[in-house]
Amino acid sequence: MRRSVRILGTVLIAAGTLTLVWALVVWRWQDPFTALYTKWRQHQLTSQYDRRVRAFHAPISTASLAAERRSIAREARRYRLSSKRGEAIGRIRVPRMGVNMILVNGTDHDTLKKGPGRDLRTFMPGENRLVYIAGHRTTYLAPFSHIDSLRPGDRVILEVPYGTFIYSVTHHRIVNATDLSVLRSPRHEVVELQACHPRFFASHRYIAYARLIRVEPRGAAAFDVSALAQASGR
Numbered sequence: 001m002r003r004s005v006r007i008l009g010t011v012l013i014a015a016g017t018l019t020l021v022w023a024l025v026v027w028r029w030q031d032p033f034t035a036l037y038t039k040w041r042q043h044q045l046t047s048q049y050d051r052r053v054r055a056f057h058a059p060i061s062t063a064s065l066a067a068e069r070r071s072i073a074r075e076a077r078r079y080r081l082s083s084k085r086g087e088a089i090g091r092i093r094v095p096r097m098g099v100n101m102i103l104v105n106g107t108d109h110d111t112l113k114k115g116p117g118r119d120l121r122t123f124m125p126g127e128n129r130l131v132y133i134a135g136h137r138t139t140y141l142a143p144f145s146h147i148d149s150l151r152p153g154d155r156v157i158l159e160v161p162y163g164t165f166i167y168s169v170t171h172h173r174i175v176n177a178t179d180l181s182v183l184r185s186p187r188h189e190v191v192e193l194q195a196c197h198p199r200f201f202a203s204h205r206y207i208a209y210a211r212l213i214r215v216e217p218r219g220a221a222a223f224d225v226s227a228l229a230q231a232s233g234r
Contacts, residue, residue: 031139034113038141041114045102049088056161058219065223069128072217075162076126086111089118090125090160092133094193096169097146103158107134116143121183125158125165126215130185134194144195147206148172156191156210163217167191167210175205182207189225 059071083089085106092103099116107117116135123129135144156167167190174197175182182192182205189212197206216222 031142034139035141038113038115042102042141045088045104045114049091049102052088053161056218058162058217061217061220068217068220068223069215072126072163072215073128076124076160079160079162080124080127083124085120086114090158092116092143093157093159094150094155096150096154097144099143101141101143103133107132112136113140115141119183122185125160125189125191126163128189129187130183131158131189131191132183132194133191137195137197137199144193145199147193147195147208148197150193150208154210156193158191161218163215165189165212166214166216168213169208169210172206172208175207177202177205179205188212 059075061068079089083105085108087105088102089105090103091101093100101115104111104114104117105120106112107119111117112134116133118124119132119134122132125131135147136142137145137147150169150172152169152171154169156169158165158167177196182194191210191212193208193210195206196202197204212225214222214224
């Protein structure tokens with residue numbers, strides 16, 4: 001009987017120690033088990049996205065900068081309408097957070113296990129509206145684990161088949177998880193990166209905002225958004 005009690009005590013101590021180690025790893029880094037799943041899915045999505053890039057045919061470049069922007073908006077809308085939930089739609093790079101991942105279409109539970117996702121109620125890069133992207137902080141590779149490290153001026157880069165869009169972080173705010181006003185789109189292009197706040201809880205959302213500063217269309221010359229504003233007289 002005593003031997004059984006000692007064995008049980010040893011097992012419980014070992015289990016407690018392993019649980020503590022796992023909690024520490026997740027707190028400092030991320031959940032290593034769900035990370036393996038996301039790595040596998042990201043590998044699959046990379047091939048899927050590469051096929052979408054190869055299938056895209058860039059339109060003939062226009063002479064006018066404003067006309068070029070309108071052409072990009074048309075391509076962006078067409079791409080949004082043709083993209084399915086859970087599908088690879090682009091690549092997101094955020095150097096400050098060490099993020100370089102395939103961006104998926106959707107923010108439901110199953111989709112976000114694959115990587116950062118675009119909310120289907122918002123728009124694609126280039127549509128001159130809101131692009132809302134959510135990501136996990138502690139599980140599934142925890143792409144937005146360090147979202148609170150972003151500072152004004154940091155870059156957010158979104159690559160899609162029809163171009164690369166570069167944004168500059170401006171500010172952040174923390175809202176209740178039930179606050180849907182964050183999905184209200186302004187009449188200009190902005191990226192919102194969203195993660196649960198604080199870590200391990202879902203009561204609030206940490207939102208980082210970034211404004212569009214540069215567009216590199218596929219098959220056409222790159223331009224700064226400020227140049228477009230000057231060309232339109234604003």
